[in-house]
Amino acid sequence: MALTSNLEGKVAFITGAARGQGRSHAVRLAQEGADVIAVDLCAQIGSVAYPMATPEDLAQTAEEVEALDRRIVTRQADVRDMTALQAAVDDGIAELGAVDIVLANAGIAPQLNSDPHPDHEQAFRDVVEVNLFGVRNTVHAAVPSMIDKGQGGAIVLTSSTQGLTGRGGDGSGGMDGYAAAKHGVVGLMRTYANWLAQHRIRVNTVHPTGVSTPMIENDEMNAYMEANPGISAALENLMPVETVEPVDISNAIAWLVSDHARFVTGVALPVDAGFTAK
Amino acid sequence: MAGRVEGKVAFITGAARSQGRSHALRLAQEGADIIAVDIAGPVPSIEMYPPATEEDLAETVRQVEALDRRIVATKADVRDPAALKAAVDDGVAQLGRLDIVLANAGVFEIQPALEVTDDAWREMIDINLTGVWNTCKVALPHLIDGGRGGAVVLTSSTAGLKGTPNTVHYTAAKHGVVGIMRTLANEFAQHSIRVNTVHPTGVDTVMIQNEKTWGLFAPDDPAPSREKAEPIFASTNALPVPWLEPVDISNAILFLVSDEARYITGVTLPVDAGYTVK
Numbered sequence: 001m002a003l004t005s006n007l008e009g010k011v012a013f014i015t016g017a018a019r020g021q022g023r024s025h026a027v028r029l030a031q032e033g034a035d036v037i038a039v040d041l042c043a044q045i046g047s048v049a050y051p052m053a054t055p056e057d058l059a060q061t062a063e064e065v066e067a068l069d070r071r072i073v074t075r076q077a078d079v080r081d082m083t084a085l086q087a088a089v090d091d092g093i094a095e096l097g098a099v100d101i102v103l104a105n106a107g108i109a110p111q112l113n114s115d116p117h118p119d120h121e122q123a124f125r126d127v128v129e130v131n132l133f134g135v136r137n138t139v140h141a142a143v144p145s146m147i148d149k150g151q152g153g154a155i156v157l158t159s160s161t162q163g164l165t166g167r168g169g170d171g172s173g174g175m176d177g178y179a180a181a182k183h184g185v186v187g188l189m190r191t192y193a194n195w196l197a198q199h200r201i202r203v204n205t206v207h208p209t210g211v212s213t214p215m216i217e218n219d220e221m222n223a224y225m226e227a228n229p230g231i232s233a234a235l236e237n238l239m240p241v242e243t244v245e246p247v248d249i250s251n252a253i254a255w256l257v258s259d260h261a262r263f264v265t266g267v268a269l270p271v272d273a274g275f276t277a278k
Numbered sequence: 279m280a281g282r283v284e285g286k287v288a289f290i291t292g293a294a295r296s297q298g299r300s301h302a303l304r305l306a307q308e309g310a311d312i313i314a315v316d317i318a319g320p321v322p323s324i325e326m327y328p329p330a331t332e333e334d335l336a337e338t339v340r341q342v343e344a345l346d347r348r349i350v351a352t353k354a355d356v357r358d359p360a361a362l363k364a365a366v367d368d369g370v371a372q373l374g375r376l377d378i379v380l381a382n383a384g385v386f387e388i389q390p391a392l393e394v395t396d397d398a399w400r401e402m403i404d405i406n407l408t409g410v411w412n413t414c415k416v417a418l419p420h421l422i423d424g425g426r427g428g429a430v431v432l433t434s435s436t437a438g439l440k441g442t443p444n445t446v447h448y449t450a451a452k453h454g455v456v457g458i459m460r461t462l463a464n465e466f467a468q469h470s471i472r473v474n475t476v477h478p479t480g481v482d483t484v485m486i487q488n489e490k491t492w493g494l495f496a497p498d499d500p501a502p503s504r505e506k507a508e509p510i511f512a513s514t515n516a517l518p519v520p521w522l523e524p525v526d527i528s529n530a531i532l533f534l535v536s537d538e539a540r541y542i543t544g545v546t547l548p549v550d551a552g553y554t555v556k
Contacts, residue, residue, distance in 0.1 A: 193555045197516035202552075209541075238467045244541045251538035260529040263479075263522050266555025267548050274472075277463045277544020 005258040008033035011096045012257070013089060013142045015039045015079050015134070016106030018053035020213035021158065023061045024246035025103050028254050030070040034101065037092030038062065038074045039085065045130070047110040047123040047174065050218035071096055079106045079134030082141065089141045098149040101257045104138040104157045104185075107131045109215050110174035112224045120173025127177035132184045139192060143201070152200030154257035155192065158249075159185040159205040161275045164268065168234045186268055193266035202265035204256050209272035210235065210243040217243075238274025281309025282536040287373045289313040289366050289417050291356050291409070292383030294330035296483035297433065299338045300524035301380050304532055306347040310378065313369030314338055314351040315362065317383070321405065323398040324385045326490035348373060356383045356409030363416040376420035378535045379430040381413040381455075386485045388494050391446040399447045406451035411458055418466065427470030429535040432459050433527075434475040436553045439546065444494060456546055463544035472543035474534050479550035480511055480521040516552025 012029045016022035017038035026036045042055045058074050065072040073095050075088035093099060108130045110123040135157055146153040161167070163182035169175055185205060192203040210216050225232040252271045255261055270276050288305045292298035293314035302312045316338075320329040335351055342349040350372050352365035370376050384406045389398065410432055421428035437445055438452035456475055463473040480486045492502035495510040511520035530549045533539055548554050 190555050193552055194516055197552050197556075198518065200517060202517070238464060239470065239472075239541060239543060240468065241541065248541050252542070255533045255538065260533065261549075263517060263519060263526050263551040264530065264547075264549055265517055265552040266550075269542075269547065270545050271539075271542055273541040274463055274467050274543040277460055 005254065005260050006033055007101070007258065010034045010100040011037065011092070011098065012101035012103060013037040013039070013092065013099045013138075014103040014105055015138050017061050017074075018042055018057035019061070020215060021208070021211055021246045021249050022103070022105045023057070023064070024250045025105060025253055026061050026072070027064050027068070028247065028250035029101065029257070030065045030068045032254055032258070033070070035071040035096045036065050036073070037089060037096060037099070038065075038072055039077045039079070039088050040106070041078050042076045045108060045110075045126055047119060047126045048108050049111045049115065049220040050214060052108070079137055080129045082137045085137050086141045089145070093145055098145040099142045100146065100149070100151065100153045102139060102142045102153070102155040103253060104135040104155070106134055106138070107158060109178055112170070112172055112174055112220065118172060118174070123173035124177035127174060128181045131178065131181035135185050135188055139188070143196065146201055147199050153202070155196070155201065155203045156253050156256050157185050157189050157203070157205045159207050159268070161207050161209050161270065161272050163205065164207055164270065164276045168231045170228070170231060189268070190266060197265060202261070204265060204267045204269060206249060206252050206256070207268060207270040207272055207276065208244065208249050209237055209275040211246055211249060212243045213246060237272065238278040241273050244271065244273060281307065282532060282538070283378065284309030286310045286377035287313065287370070287375050288378035288380060288535070289369065289376060290380040290382055291315050291413050293338050293351070294318050294334035295338070296485065297478075297481060297524045297527050298382045299334075299341070300528045301382060301531055302338055302342055302349070303345065304525060304528035305378065305535070306342045306345045306349075308532060309347070311348040311373045312342050312350070313366060313373065313376070314349055315354040315356070315365045317355045318353045321385055321401060323395070323401045324387050326387060327484040327488040356412055357404045359412045359416060362412050366416050366420065370420050375424055376417060377424070377426065377428050379413065379417040379421070379428070380531060381410040381430070381432045383409055383413070384433060386448055388444050388490055389447070390444055394447050402447035403451050406448065407454040410455050414458065414462060418462075418471070421471050422469050427472070430462065430471065430473040431531050431534050432473070432475045434477050434546070436477050436479050436548065436550050438475065438477055439548065439554050459546070460544060467543060472539070474543060474545045474547060476527060476530050476534070477546060477548040477550055477554065478522060478527050479515055479553040481524055481527060482521045483524060486521065514553055514556070515550070516556040519551050522549065522551065
């Protein structure tokens, strides 16, 4: 059997695809031949201090995928809303065919302690709703079509170094929720890996360290790190780099979903410049 | 198209056959030259499968050269640091550089814990743990001298992450390999040298395809066979597959040593069909 990194003829469902890592994944998988169902909220969530993605961002992702001569179906939908998410996936399947690859990438990093009047409870609820419930919804919206197709498949859930360690914790609702949700994603991965192995659907997590995207490169985060040098030091990587690039996460994902990793499942894969090994 | 490790040189132990030969061929296909070593001879306490031979090592050489890549092969024992150093020094002198180190050489034997003789214990630790360290010790100076960073992959096992009965010496050594990896990842990150482990489940080589291993899971069967072992092996993995092909491990290693994984270090990567998640 020829084992290939090629994803020709595959359909990838990607959440949070308007910009940042999600857009990079869409483009990287399209380079390998995949068509894309791209979903993003494209709107603000109250407890998030940095500007979230816009409809224009999602259109830009579509433009970049189409420039690679691949097809893309974009929908604005909230991963917290199973009905809307299911409708988006169903639209995508109607146009592109059944899903082979799922990337549960959508996520937020809500307000930090630098906010003068943080609503910790709301921040905790928001991040758990998006980063944990949203991942469950994403998988369940797509898996029935994968099982029906009977061709196996690959699911990658985006966790974080904060899904493996609590380094840098500050007791804020946002940080508590982020670490709890990202650890919870590992639990989902492990139970899904067992559930779906019989269908030859593989499930893994990736654990990025800081990635140079608008989620961490924003005024609020910069101010927070300046005001909290101890936490900033705790979040330094082992390798001499401050952040990694979105494509570094995309490359790991492109490997995980390809035949080159056809027997890799149940794995928590750090892409973290050694952060968790430190 | 340029290979994914084009122009690089890889030092591989246990390269005469099976996983080691597969790694040599896979990296050669992607543009690397190879420094290969193998004991190419028997080890007294390993009785359940035949040893690699000098003919096996010569066949690896032939197959790498058939890919139009260069290879420097030496018969050397990983327990002998002086011989190992001479082999890698000679290889670097001939091929001009070193970028990749694969500590793959290892042996396997099944024995109830209390029946492992002192000699068998010592031999296992000497080869599967100290041999890995010796490999790193003789190779790392070349990576540092090169000043271009590098990638080291140590072959551990699912037995480096979980316990299995009747393999106490093997399991101890394979867990120890993780300790070597974690320490070296921290110590050499400053040189942009990445160090990771792979953890294969059963791979379709003589190391598991022998009567004693087939009988491990069916102790009452007087005539164990590959066919009868297949469903039993499959039941240990989450994915419906009894064992992997050597190329599956090679593909994981290729990813880890390529620039696509430039920020992956300190990682234990199972390639195990879900064995450790089950």
